[in-house]
Structure formats: C-alpha cells, structure tokens
Amino acid sequence: IKNYFETLIFFLIKAVSQLIADAGIGGSRFQHSLAIINNFANGDKQMKNVNFPAEVKDLTKRIRTVLMATAQMKEHEKDPEMLVDLQYSLANSYASTPELRRTWLESMAKIHARNGDLSEAAMCYIHIAALIAEYLKRKGLFSMGWPAFLSITPNIKEEGAMKEDSGMQDTPYNENILVEQLELCVEYLWKSERYELIAEVNKPIIAVFEKQRDFKRLSDLYYDIHRSYLKVAEVVNSEKRLFGRYYRVAFYGQGFFEEEEGKEYIYKEPKLTGLSEISQRLLKLYADKFGIDNVKIIQDSNKVNPKDLDPKYAYIQVTYVTPFFDEKEAEDRKTDFEMHHNINRFVFETPFTLSGKKHGGVEEQCKRRTILTTSHLFPYVKKRIQVISQTSTELNPIEVAIDEMSKKVSELNQLCTMEEVDMIRLQLKLQGSVSVKVNAGPMAYARAFLEETNAKRYPDNQVKLLKEIFRQFADACGHALDVNERLIKEDQFEYQGEMKSHYKDMLSELSAVMNEQVRSSIYWRLGLNVGS
Numbered sequence: 001i002k003n004y005f006e007t008l009i010f011f012l013i014k015a016v017s018q019l020i021a022d023a024g025i026g027g028s029r030f031q032h033s034l035a036i037i038n039n040f041a042n043g044d045k046q047m048k049n050v051n052f053p054a055e056v057k058d059l060t061k062r063i064r065t066v067l068m069a070t071a072q073m074k075e076h077e078k079d080p081e082m083l084v085d086l087q088y089s090l091a092n093s094y095a096s097t098p099e100l101r102r103t104w105l106e107s108m109a110k111i112h113a114r115n116g117d118l119s120e121a122a123m124c125y126i127h128i129a130a131l132i133a134e135y136l137k138r139k140g141l142f143s144m145g146w147p148a149f150l151s152i153t154p155n156i157k158e159e160g161a162m163k164e165d166s167g168m169q170d171t172p173y174n175e176n177i178l179v180e181q182l183e184l185c186v187e188y189l190w191k192s193e194r195y196e197l198i199a200e201v202n203k204p205i206i207a208v209f210e211k212q213r214d215f216k217r218l219s220d221l222y223y224d225i226h227r228s229y230l231k232v233a234e235v236v237n238s239e240k241r242l243f244g245r246y247y248r249v250a251f252y253g254q255g256f257f258e259e260e261e262g263k264e265y266i267y268k269e270p271k272l273t274g275l276s277e278i279s280q281r282l283l284k285l286y287a288d289k290f291g292i293d294n295v296k297i298i299q300d301s302n303k304v305n306p307k308d309l310d311p312k313y314a315y316i317q318v319t320y321v322t323p324f325f326d327e328k329e330a331e332d333r334k335t336d337f338e339m340h341h342n343i344n345r346f347v348f349e350t351p352f353t354l355s356g357k358k359h360g361g362v363e364e365q366c367k368r369r370t371i372l373t374t375s376h377l378f379p380y381v382k383k384r385i386q387v388i389s390q391t392s393t394e395l396n397p398i399e400v401a402i403d404e405m406s407k408k409v410s411e412l413n414q415l416c417t418m419e420e421v422d423m424i425r426l427q428l429k430l431q432g433s434v435s436v437k438v439n440a441g442p443m444a445y446a447r448a449f450l451e452e453t454n455a456k457r458y459p460d461n462q463v464k465l466l467k468e469i470f471r472q473f474a475d476a477c478g479h480a481l482d483v484n485e486r487l488i489k490e491d492q493f494e495y496q497g498e499m500k501s502h503y504k505d506m507l508s509e510l511s512a513v514m515n516e517q518v519r520s521s522i523y524w525r526l527g528l529n530v531g532s
Contacts, residue, residue, distance in 0.1 A: 037056060037060060066090075070086075070090070072086050073086050073087065078285065078288065079285055079289075080111055080115050080383075081265075081267070081382075081383065081384045083111060084108050084111055084112070084381075084382050084383070085382060085384075087104045087107055087108050087111075088104070088108060088381060088382055090104050091104035091105050091108070092158075095161050095162055095163050096162070096163035097171075098131050098132070098135050098162060098171050098173070099171045101131060102128050102131060102132075105124045105125075105127055105128050105131075105381065106124070106128065108120075108124050108381055108382075109121045109124035109125055109128075109188075112124065112383065113188075116270050117268075117270060117383050118188060118191045118192035119192040119194060119243070119244070119268075119379035120268075120379055120380065120381060120382065120383045121188050121191075121192070122185060122188035122189050122191070122192050122194065122197075122379070123153065123155070123379050123380055123381050124381045125181065125184050125185045125188055126149060126152060126153065126156070126185050126201065127155075127156065127158070127159060127381055128181055129149070129178065129181045129182050129185055129201075129204070130145075130146040130148075130149040130156045130159040131146075131159045131162070132173050132177060132178045132181055133145055133146060133148060133149070133178055133204060134146045134159050134160065134162055135162065135171060135173050136173055136174070136175065136178060138162070141174065141175065142175060142178065142204075142207075142208075143207060144203075144204050144207060145160070146159040146160045147160075148203065148204055149200075149201075151200055152197055152200050152201065153342060153377065153379075153380075154342065154377060155376050155377055155380055155381070175208045175211075175212075178204065178208065179205050179208050182201055182202070182204060182205050183205070185201045186198055186201055186202065186224070189201060190228075192379075193235075193241045193243075194337065194341070194379075195228045195229075195231045195232045195235075196228075196232055196337050196341075198224070198225065198228035199225045199228060199229070202221055202224070202225055205221060206218065206221060209221065232337075236335050236336075236337070237335060237336065237418055237419055237420075238420060239336060239422070241336060241337070242270075242271040242272055243336065243337070243340035243341075244268050244269055244270055244271060244273070244340070245268075245269050245271075245272065245273050245274075245320070246266055246267065246268055246269070246320075246321050246322065246323070246346055246378075247266070247267045247269060247275070247278050247318055247319060247320055247321060248264060248265070248266060248267075248317070248318070248319040248321050248346070248348065248372060248387070249264070249265050249266075249267050249278075249282065249316065249317070249318055249319075249384070250262075250263070250264040250265075250304065250316070250317040251263055251314075251315070251316060251317075252298075252304060252306050252309055252314075252315040252316075252317070253309070253311065253313060253314040253315055254311070255311060255314075256286075256289075256290050256294070256314035257314060262306065263386060263387075264372070264386070264387040264390075265384040265385060265386050265387060266321065266346055266372065266374050266378070266384065266385055266387060267383065267384045268378055268379065268383045268384070269383075275299070275318065275320050278318060279297050279299065279316075279318045282297070282316050282318065283295060283297055283316070286314060286316060290314050294312070294313055294314055295313065295314045295315075295316065296313050296314070296315050296316070297315075297316055297317075297318060298315055298316065298317040298318070299317075299318060299319075300317075301319045301348055301349075301350045301370075302350055304317055319348050320348065321346040321347060321348045321372065322346065322347055322348070323339055323340065323343045323345070323346060323347075324345040324346055324347035324371050325339070325345070340378075341378075341379070342377045342378075343377060343378050344373055344374045344375075344376065344377045344378065344385075345371055345372065345373050345374075346371070346372045346374070347369060347370065347371050347372070348369075348370055348372075349367045349368065349369050349370070350367060350368045350370070351365060351366070351367050352366050352367065352368060353365060353366060354366065361448075362397065362400075362401065362444050362445055362448045362449075363397055363448045363449075363454070364397060365397055365400055366394060366395060366396055366397060366400060367394070367395050367400055367403075368392055368393070368394050368395075369392065369393050369394075369395065370390055370391070370392045371390065371391050371392075372387045372389075372390045373387065373388055373389045373390070374386065374387055374388065375387075375388045397448070397449075398449050398458045398459075398462050398463070398466065399462065401445040401448070401449055401466055402462065402465055402466050402469060404445065405442060405445060405466065405469045405470065405473055406469055408429075408433060408442065408473060408476075409469060409472045409473050409476045411429060412429055412430075412433065412473075412476040412477065412479070412480050413476050413479070415429060415480065416476070416479050416480055416483045421483060421487060423484070423487060423488075426480060426483065426484060427484065427495075429480065430477065430480050430481065430484065430499055431499070433473070433477050433480075434477050434481075434499060434502040434503040434506050435502050435506075442470075442473060442506075443506065443509060443510070443513075445466070446470060446509075446510055446513045446514070447513060449463065449466055450463065450466060450467060450470070450513050450514055451513050452515065467514055470510060470514065470518070471518060474506075474507060474510065474518050474519070474520050475520045477503055477506070477520065478503070478520025479520070481496075481499060481500060481503055484496060484499070507519065507520075
C-alpha cells in the first residue's frame, strides 16, 4: 500500500504540475478543493489509526508548494525571461523526480519556441534527453548517461545531479522514449541552424538502432547526418546564419526590483536585435509593471553608482556586448558557429579621456575594456544568464591605437581568406583603410604616435609594436587590393585605380612618418613601381 500511495502521489504531483504549466490552474477554487480533501481525510473515523490522513496532508502540502512556486509565474506571465527563470527554479527542485523536471523543461522549451528563441528550445530538449539517458543508465537499461552530451554543452552536467527516490522508481522511460526525445532535439537543431550539433545528438540514437539491429533506420539516420554536414559545408563561413546578439542588462532600484536589484545579466536576443529594440522592449515590459513615468533606461556603459540614482525610479542599464576570446581561444574558434557556441565571456568598451570628456583626439583617447563572465554557457535552457564576475582594464592612447590597428589587420586578413569573399565588406574596409583623408583613420594614429617628435613621449616597446602592426597593416591592405582586383568586373576598374592611388599615397606618407620604406609583399604585383 505504501508503494502504491507513493506512486499515486508522484502521478498527482506530475498532473498538477502539467496543469499549472499548460493551463495555469491554482485559483481560490482549487485551493478550496485541497482543503476539502484534507478535511475528508481527517474526518474519516475508520482511518484514524492508519497513516492515510498524514499521507493526504503531505500530498496537499506538496501540491500547495507547487502552487506557491507558480503563483509568481502568473505575476510574471508577460515577462518571458522571469517566467523561464521561475520555471527553471522549479525544474531544479525536482532533481529526484525526472518526470517532473522534464515537465518544467518542456514548458520552458514551449515558451522559447513561442518567442522565436529556437536555440534555447533545442537546449531544453537536449537536457531532457540527457535526463532520460542518465535515468536509463542508472537502471542498467542503456550504456550512455549524461556525459554523452558533454561535447554538445558543458551545461549538461546539471543532469548528473539526479537523486534516487520513489519519483525516480516510477518513471516509465525506455530506449524508444529516448529516441523520440533525441529526434525532437534534432528537429530544433535544424530550426535553430545549429547543424554542427546534429551528428553528436544522433550518436545515442545510433547506439539504440545498432542494438536493435534496425538497419533501415540506421541507413536513414546516416543520410540525415550526411545532409547536416552538407549544410555545414554550405554555410560554415558565409555569415548567413544569425546566431543572435548579446546585451548586458543591469537593474537598479530596490523599491522596484527587490531581489533583482543590482544584478547583471547577459541577454541573448534573436538574430539582429538592435540596442534600441531591446531597450524599448524592456522599457515597455517594466513600464507596464511599474508605470511609464517610473522607469528609466541607462544606455551609457559606465559603471553605475546606485547612490547617485533617484530611488523614485526603476533604472535599467542596457549595453551591447560581444563574445570575448583570449588569444588561444580566438585561434581555435574559426567559424561563426564556434564563436557563438559554448561561450560565457563577453566584452564591451567604454571610451574616456583623462580630462573627463568621453571623446577626444587620438592622442588623448583612452578606453576601458570590461570582460563579463556568466554562470553558464550560451546557448542554455535560459536566454538570460547572470553575470558572476567582471574585470576591467584601462588602455592609454597608444594602447588604444595598437588595439584598433590590430583589429583592422585581423579584419582585412579574415575578409581576404574567406572561401566566398564578401566584396561589399572588403571594399568598405579598404576605403576606410587606405584613404589618407580620413582624419580619424589609420594615418591619424601613425602621425600621433610614430612621428619622431611624438614617439618620444611613449614607451619604446609600445612604439616598436605599433610600427610592426603598421607594417602588417600595409601588407594586409596590399593583399586586399590584390583580391579585389582579381574579383572585380570592368565597371569597377576605375574604382580599383583610385584605391591603388590612395594606397600608394598612404604608403608614401607612412614611410615618411616611420622614417623607413614601407611596402607590401605584393607591391610589385599591384603595378606600383618603387620610383613613382
């Protein structure tokens, strides 16, 4: 009887959780119904000497706990980030009951899919698959557990925290259910254009079909994997896939945000969502909660001192950030996908001058680089992840020049080595690089820091480094002109001639500034003779 009642409790809790997730039950009538059930159990004289009333009381208490946890969801039903956070919290509370954890992960996936956050929906389904695989492994029914998914996302370690109690005993999982779940994962990986993960997700399915000797389905499966790799080959460096943009969002105002006050998150927004778009979305969301006159958006990226803010307002700071990689990571991550998968560090830069102004001439322009680290890696089962640490470094004017010129060299080299050269981007970069008339361009840095009288003000090692970067820059511009010349049609011959003329002028001025002859390694191929 005890095992039967534990099973009954499990299925009742599961049913209630499902109803709350899908239909949002939990009003006063439902609460009243729980009270009536309790009263009947306590009032039954024949049950006085058995554990039945206590078991009923425990059941209704657990149901009320679910209701209390979900009452907040009703309050935040129009706030997708907060709603998913609350459901994630509830999912984590069911580590010992896989089927209930699955219920809330599925609910999160539906919210993500509804809002167009398809990568996050895919991750929810992958976590469910790992949960099922781990359950089957512990039962001795399957050879792979959660570690089989580690190459897809390190976040999957969460599914290794499964505890064993009656809820786990009564979970009706088998290999076929795992296969169905994995097929759902594959569907959402196609939808989210994360084709590189499809082969990895299919590995447990292959193991099942091989065990079942289902050669027809194996054949079909390998064909699907073949298609996914063809798709990867087609789009790998085309920049046609839009994996999303990232924003640092911070909340200030204890009277409004309560436990969220002072917290910082990285928000992953779909495709090409701009700063103004996410700012307006958050402004409307919180204006509906607190009143339009009580919410202010801070778009300045400077560090906020809460003491300087008016407590009458709710402040939301929104800052555009980009994924950050150290030198080794940048070398290893060569494709768009790799630069948007399993990432948890982000960077933004804030310009300043020692005089207090935000912007100044190149010889006085400094910048502060801030690197943020999140608690989990993107993409995740949530589209916003809390920032757990940050570091800031300040760059002086010559360091800013070194940094900016290094970026230009890297961008030009990257554009020149693409399988399909993006002519528009290449020509825009060339135009901004070789035209000596651009006052804020490369030559402004060269004149400010490399002319003999100016160079004496800066450390010798930094001057030498900047000179070397300008040599690389001259070479990169030469290669870019060469690539452009090979790809243009007749109607752009005149434009190419102008660019070559600008390039020659730039090299002449750069040679004078650096007091050495600066040449590209393919100077002669461009038809630029040394005497001209």
